Amino acid sequence: MAARWFAGSRKHWSPGPHEHLGYKLNFWQYVTAIDSEADPAAAGTTLHHCHEILRSFTGPLSELAILTESLTVMETLARRGLFLPSTLRLLEKYSPLPPNGSR
Secondary structure, three states, rough: HHHOOOOOOOOOOOOOOEOOOOOOOOOOOOOOOOOOOOOOOHHHHHHHHHHHHHOOOOOOOOOOOOHHHHHHHHHHHHHHOOHHHHHHHHHHHOOOOOOOOOO
């Protein structure tokens, strides 16, 4: 319900991270997975662009926190039965880390 409201909103939302009730929240735009391989040159150009933009950033950065925090939240919500099995399979399929908490 909240996702539909955000998606239909014309206001620009900061992707975050935000914190609410002890949970970290991010509002990144959904990206559709495709079957083709990524173009290494395009990926490198994009990464270079990100580094150029972030060069002037002076705030603290946690090392890979977005991955570990997101996986911890996902595991908690899965244990509580708040994800459909099909959603869990999709999230596990595209997880950047090995299954079963092997970090």
